[in-house]
Amino acid sequence: MSVSVHDVDQQPAVTSLRSKDLLGISDLTPEEITLILDTADAMKEIASRPIKKVPALRGKTVVNLFFEPSTRTRTSFEIAEKRLSADTLNIAIATSSVVKGETLADTAMNLEAMRPDMIVLRHSSSGACHLLSRICRSAIINAGDGMHEHPTQALLDAFTIRERKKQLQGLKVAIIGDLLHSRVLRSNILLLTKMGADVWVCGPPTLMPTDIRRFGVNATTNVEQAVRDANVIMMLRVQLERMEGSYFPSLREYFNVFGMTEARMKLARPDVMIMHPGPMNRGVEIASEVADGPYSVILDQVANGVAVRMAVLYLLAGGAEHEEAA
């Protein structure tokens, strides 16, 4: 076996994922989340080897189908696929060429005809992965769909927290920013609440999803209350175009009311972690001093993204079972 998952202290309660796809955190059980994180532990070790490649996905074809611009996520998936020896190809489709004619369903069926094993999809429409999953035999991995979910981001965030704090249970996690439009928020809420964290969300009321408390979180517009005694602070990107929708008056005012400053950070626990899924708007949602400061784990998140995506690809390909069959 080329990848060992036996190094971890505790064996996970499950050894495989139930679904052929990863459409969202909403479909995962806590045991499956633990399995992915434990598998990622083993995957992370591969990055420290001089030869950063294992044959786990040899002979598998993975298509990275990106309908939205993405640097970080696409690169991270591609590196993860290559480290597992998969054959990968990248298809970046500008939204404009979709307008020309071909529907997502047709694109998917054409790809499917060439029999890939997995499709990693990034799309601006919520539910696009669900549409593909109904059409395709291939495993569909959601790399971000509209305002819905970004499950591998939540998994890498959880991995990064668990690396430092050993567990997620009982941690106070404050998530601050544009909650309404954030797929990172939705996936993180689902994951963190499933794993027993105490989740606080904070942002302007204009950017607060309807019935947010029904998601099992505490919601506040008071950033100090959200940050107080937090173990983890997660800042979300505020898109500059939101001003045009009158969600808030100006970036300056946004920063004054919700921006993460060193002064606000002092209200948190002394060992607080500062996270950001990127790309950051320095001076809008986060002060540079905080982003670059000693509590920031933003680059660790990026590094861990590769390990977590390797774990997801490996498990969806059938994990150890597939390897034995090969």
Add this chain to the structure above:
Amino acid sequence: MKRLLKGGRVVDPANGIDGIRDVLIDGDRIARVGADLPADGATVIEIPDGLVICPGFIDMHVHLREPGQEHKETIATGTASAVAGGFTAVACMPNTSPVNDDANVTTYILDKAKEANLSRVYPIGAVSKGSKGDLLADIADLRKAGCVAITDDGHPVKTALLLRRALEYAGMFGMPVIEHCEDASLKGDGVAHEGYYAASLGLRGMPGACEALGVERGILLSELTGSAFHVAHMSARASLRAVRKGKEAGVRVTCEVAPHHFTLTDEALAAPVAYDTNTKMNPPLREAADRDAMLAGIADGSVDAIATDHAPHHYDEKKVEFDRAPFGIVGLETAVPLSLDRLVHAGRIRLSRLVELLSVNPARILNVPGGTLSAGAPADITIVAPDLKVRIEAARLRSRSKNTPFDGWQLRGGVAATLVGGRPLYVNSETRISL
């Protein structure tokens, strides 16, 4: 030619009838309704036990798509769907291509309806030229060509001023203005009801207040002008509250509710199939409190009519990302089973009230014939089978489009037969009726 429908239960609320009666049809008219009528040379048709004879159902809100979008529906397929669903008449919305803002389009529609020779078709004209909300359409012309009401359906009338003028002007002919009530700025690019399910699925929302603002606007202008104002496809509890208050104040406001809005909630966005584009319509499926309010309004008389907002779309158009899919579902062939199952058998209303909602009131609001079995009325008759077990099968719908969220649903109650002008145009072989 005379026919005598013998021994059925007749529900004719306009004449206060709910009991076993015979119905004598002479040609295309009702000749007489009474107990134990003599055959007197008429062909006798025995009505099997359990079937109910009602004045023909009228769907006052359908999209027949012709002219211009014949890949979705034609007047022939739409009216075939109507009679199969128990509707003897439909009123069709003007958002065709070209828009029915011109007497020539109205005439074209009526010619096609005559050719199809199925259900009656009452065209509804546009309020404004091209339904663009700038200039009034030639409403007198539309009226003369056969339009029974005006609307810019699909969108609200653009400005309060134009809606006021439309009410004043159409009021001259006794035509109601039917309004798709919606505040455009609040709707924004919303694709689903603004609530928990849209939030969790990451779908852009439009709140109930968006509809209710349009309802309030229309009621105020109806009060100002004294003209009849009809709220199309009402879905939000705040809209119902506004209608109730308007009616109490004596304003000439009426409203309709679609079967999907008294049956489903926004939970259908998530399950059984997440992001099913057949759960996307405008107004959207709303939360349980809104659905329950629609049921209450239907029961207490605040709601005047059930109308389907039959909105056929080709499967290609619906097989896309949720936010790119067009709004709307077909409804003509599911309305009666849903109404019987969810309203009558659920104990919310009696059958006679359902006949008011589906026949009496639509005829009254649109000021068209029908809604009664009175002697001399057109022999437009819907015979329902309230206890028939019905399984909705999308693939078997007569409509050219199959976009329904009710595929596979088992319901209690269906249509036994549909007669238009005395002609049996639909007979359900699963009932023992022979016409």
